[in-house]
Amino acid sequence: MHTTTTTAQPQHPASSALPRSTFRPSMSMTALVLFGLAYMVPLAVFTTYGLVTQMTKGHLPLAYVLTLAAMLLTAYSYGRMVQAHPYSGSVYTYTRKAFGSHFGFMAGWTLLLDYIFLPLLSYLLIGIYLAEYFPAVPAWVWVAGSIALVTFLNLIGIESITRVNWILVVAQLVFIVVFVALSLRHLGGQTAPVSLLAPLHHEGFSVPLIMTGAAVLCLSFLGFDAVSTMAEETRDPTRRIPRAIMAVSLIGGLLFLLVSYFAQLVFPDWASFADPDSASVDVMRRVGGELLVTAFTATYVAGCFASAMVSQASVSRVLFAMGRDGALPRVFGRLATRKRVPATAILLVSLLSLIALFITLDTVANMISFGALFAFSAVNLAVVKHYLVDQQLRGLRNQVLYGVIPGLGFLSTIWLWTSLSSLSFTIGLCWMAAGFTCLLGLTKAFKVKLPELQMAE
Template structure:
């Protein structure tokens, strides 16, 4: 047990444990599979489409449900790949560790660097989406003010440790599901009572006369942001009661549940606004206007609920995930030592947490300028590229190299990850040229940093502490 978790960050409810042989601090295992499902669902947000469904509907030509379905399929195959690797490497480094050991340290570092791109900027994106939701109803308060207030709150909660985070997450998840249920109930009532302007139709799901593959994949690349959070579960492997089975099971359950919810709310939204004109008019907050058709109070409730979900709970989970990842990489020697500092009383990686807060403070103003959709796609560059690499690692390590593993079969080690890699790559390519430029620059910076850090400054990355 100690060998599995040595050197990993402790954000758990228990106290930190010391490995005598290595002098590394690691956490007590306290998180159940249910806790992981709650954490993952909060990070992904059951009501996440509220913020971007108008944009997805506009780009997909009125078929957001199909976009969420395609993204779900890609994520399911990737979740299966996670399930193959977690038992071999139950570590908070996740894909970074898998690529490092199955391919090479250099490849692993670049993968970890791309993971940092995803997780480091996610809180700022969530804060901006939350602020936009509130700004529609309180235009007198600048967007950046809401962002800064939320950032201060989540930083304070994160510094208290995962015990506080899990409690907040469970309360938040319950509240979000109640709001979602209200939207479904009153949305259906509105469609039934207003046949002149709204109706249930198969074209709200798929309209062959308007379908365009290029536009659809562009929509999928945007709505993928609602799914990619399931990978954050693996950053908490060190704290799982069942580190070899819990994360993989939790990820598949999360993707299936939320995929169904995302498609259902997308379908109902298009039934309430068949022409899509309301959402097209305001792609940042068009959904709330559609919800308001069933009652102005419902639109306000959805906006406030989503603002709290994204501004507090999802961004908090994002801060926890990136802090854990950077702590692990710093402990391995791949990042500066200050990111590997741990508060022994709260078991929080203080250096990584505070660094994340400062970076996101700057990113808030950058993303206000470029817009939330572009920012979301930049985050997806990091997520989709690492998910693509995860599938490649499974094919290489379990398929081609033939690592002995009792769960290894042709379809699990070759066919499924191959399909996952292809679908993920197609979505990845659809992100757009501007996003690709930013992503490639980030990747090149990571390669240069790695070469300077290891070759020029002669730092050595010790990955043995992260091996199962």
């Protein structure tokens, strides 16, 4: 087994002589941030806007404050583990190296609950919004068409995704500026005074409800962690990826706070949503009429499409890492075409995404949140194990950097995790039970070892 240190970086051979198990290192710092923001979707605040606004009784911005604090701590831990192990497997790799192959397999399996179903969430939202805007066209047509196009773009390489991300992320940022400006105009035209603190505290305030909402909102932040899956496709990953992870977390979190705050100001009567799944349409109609509804639908669907592209790319890298190690069938651990893409993994995710044709938004949101928070907790613990136990770093500074900060990250994610609904735990624990069954089969009831971790040096 290869050993790594906190400064180790994978050495990439010249692109013309890349072996079949090596990615092409083409991701710049800008491309990484765009990848993370596209995955996160700057307009993701509207993904669960109606659901969480009703869940928290109108305290969505406050729920975002709590989630952002927890995510920044966890983003820090991801950065530290990327420096230790700059490889594609993300949580799977970090936990396997820190705690052994069995826990690593279970962490990777649970991570897949998050990563596999995030593309599905994007397709589901595309179907919901386009079917509402074009009622003559069934939602399944939009879902199937999006899956086909996203799969094609992933198969022709990560560079094509980066170019499309530029356009789609900038479009969302422009829309946010327009939304805030129109919200200010709307508020200025009100005859009754508007309380600027109303989105943060008003009648119905409940800490348990806000915590439950904050736990669901974790899926809005998925994207900063996915940047870590691009480690083997990035030059100087131990420096660039930690910076990109923190940048994506902070930029995304501040955008979510800004948009949710103004949405709550202009539409405080959250209990009157016609349909929580598309409540954002009610907000847009109040702020800018049908013209803004049209612009929002187009921009939001584009954002969901961008998220589907990068989330499919990300989960395919996790499947690739697990296949390369033998934790999954090795066919997933092979790269195809001159672009060096894990084609088998990409096609499998596409097939699983067809579940979007008959699943509900609430169910998908709960599934993703369970997997994400479990993975985040595991990464925070892995930092403590790697640096303070395995590396035996000592001193007050190291205790703070590798003990206190990830420890707080672990406690915050566990707190959010235990705030999830019973549906989340039912689905999540069933998924983990299936993974444990697979682990028993792979190890013949722990009588044989899992294959050694194969790093791309």
